[in-house]
Every structure is written in structure tokens, then in C-alpha cells.
Amino acid sequence: DLQGKRAIVTGSTSGIGLGIAEALAGAGARLVLNSFTDRAEDHDLASDMAKRFGIEARYISADLSIGEEARNLVHQAGGCDILVNNAGIQHVAPIESFPPAAWDRIIAINLSSAFHTTAAALPGMRASGWGRVVNIASAHGLTASPYKSAYVAAKHGVVGLTKTTGLETAGQGITCNAICPGYVLTPLVEAQIPDQMQVHHMDRETVIREVLLERQPSKQFATTEQLGGTLLWLCSDYAAQVTGTTISVDGGWTAL
Numbered sequence: 001d002l003q004g005k006r007a008i009v010t011g012s013t014s015g016i017g018l019g020i021a022e023a024l025a026g027a028g029a030r031l032v033l034n035s036f037t038d039r040a041e042d043h044d045l046a047s048d049m050a051k052r053f054g055i056e057a058r059y060i061s062a063d064l065s066i067g068e069e070a071r072n073l074v075h076q077a078g079g080c081d082i083l084v085n086n087a088g089i090q091h092v093a094p095i096e097s098f099p100p101a102a103w104d105r106i107i108a109i110n111l112s113s114a115f116h117t118t119a120a121a122l123p124g125m126r127a128s129g130w131g132r133v134v135n136i137a138s139a140h141g142l143t144a145s146p147y148k149s150a151y152v153a154a155k156h157g158v159v160g161l162t163k164t165t166g167l168e169t170a171g172q173g174i175t176c177n178a179i180c181p182g183y184v185l186t187p188l189v190e191a192q193i194p195d196q197m198q199v200h201h202m203d204r205e206t207v208i209r210e211v212l213l214e215r216q217p218s219k220q221f222a223t224t225e226q227l228g229g230t231l232l233w234l235c236s237d238y239a240a241q242v243t244g245t246t247i248s249v250d251g252g253w254t255a256l
Ligand code: NAD
Pocket: 010, 011, 012, 013, 014, 015, 016, 017, 034, 035, 036, 062, 063, 064, 065, 086, 087, 088, 089, 109, 110, 136, 137, 138, 139, 180, 181, 182, 183, 184, 185, 186, 187, 188, 189
């Protein structure tokens, strides 16, 4: 039961972030949703969720490719008890032709934003003596794939940041962990399917089975509900001594 706890979920207008926000709302947390846009539908998403779950929810726009905006998100929210660093993007290309601007953007959004939000959130968590920082890393935080240099580097970086945050907050009622999902069928993954169909001359189903889920031994996608459940467990007292570590939800990928 997270009644009264204040949660921020970055990048929560779609996919995993949205699923995690719904899990937190279902447990009674007060929510701040976020993305980089500032449209009526973003704010409607928060008010719909507030009605649906009978909680307080609001949307704060912040472009997490900019460090100051990441810090401001936490300040504008008035701090938080639960910080979920989820926002992330992908770009796939060989190192030699990987656009430097795409590298910088991925490192900024997928890695540096978590540093900035964590720095802004920790003082409040220390003052109240309770906090949960959960970083959504990836199986690519523990292992690599070709053509995903920036993503793999950023996600390994997130795992390193998670360990350091765990050490700096140990024994203070605060934990920091990374969830490492395998493939989840979200818009981020959906967007990779047409390219892969072309590159491999395969239909959609074959790309899903033989390319996307090639390294996921279960041959099943993880779901946003399962990731929400993992997050709720990390927020519970059962996980009070789980810190500075990674939890894989990857159908066996990293056991290979
Ligand atoms: P998604 O594209 O569905 O959602 C990403 C969210 O981040 C969106 O809400 C988007 O608006 C937001 N976002 C993007 N750029 C932003 C910016 N500059 N500032 C603020 N918000 C921004 O993706 P997803 O699949 O749900 O991925 C969420 C996280 O999970 C990412 O960190 C991703 O790397 C990670 N992940 C995804 C998978 C998967 O298979 N889908 C697997 C492992 C890890």
C-alpha cells in the first residue's frame, strides 16, 4: 500500500512508464507523469488516471535531454518518495556511421537524466528517512548487442549509477535498484519492427520470433504489468534490504 507516497515516473505517457504509473496509481500513490511534450492530451492522461484510481495525479512537461529540466521536474513536483527513471530512446546503427548527435541524445536521456533527477530527489528522501529510486535499465545494461552502442553504453552506465546510489544511501531507509527488462512490446520496440522486416526480408511474426525474441529464451515478451508488479515489490518493505542491484525480467535472456 503506497497511500500518500509521492511518485514521479519519467517518460510515462506510453509503454513501460505508463504501465508502471498505473501500477503505482493502483497502489494509491500520488503521481507525477512526465514527457517532453505539453499537450492537452498529456494533462488529460493525468486527470483520467486520477479519476480512474481515485488518486492525485498531474502531468509535468520536462525535456530530459536537458539536465536542468530533469532537476526542475523534481523541484516542480515538490520532491518525491518514489522516483522511477524510465524515459529512454533508441537508435540502431554501426559505430562508424552512428550519428554523434544520436549518441549524445541517448546518453543524455537514457543515462544523465537519471543522475540529475536522483540528485534533485535524494535530499527530500533523506529528510523523510524513506525513499525508492528505481531505474529502468535493460538486459542491455548487462549484456550487449551489435549496432546499439549508445543504448548499451547508457544502460550499463545506469547500472553503475544504480550501484553508486545504493551505496550512498545505504542504511538511510532509501534503496536504489535497476529493473532490467528483456523485450516488451511497446511503441519503442514496435518502431524497430518495420526496419528489421526490411533488413532481414522477413514478415512481422518471423521478425518478432527470430530477431526480437531471438535471445529471449521464453520466446514471450515481458509485459508492462509484470514490470509494474516488480516495481511495487521494490517499493514494499519486503525489499527494504534490496539495494544497489539489478532485477532481470527478461525471460532468461541474461542467463544465456
Ligand atoms: P516508449 O517509447 O514507449 O516510451 C518512452 C517514454 O519516454 C515516452 O513517454 C516518451 O515520451 C518519453 N521520452 C522520450 N524522450 C524524452 C525526453 N527527451 N524527455 C522526457 N521524456 C521522454 O518506450 P518503452 O519501451 O516504454 O521504454 C521505456 C524504458 O524502458 C526506456 O528506458 C527503455 O530503454 C526501457 N526498456 C524498454 C524495453 C522494451 O523492450 N520496450 C526493454 C528494456 C528496457
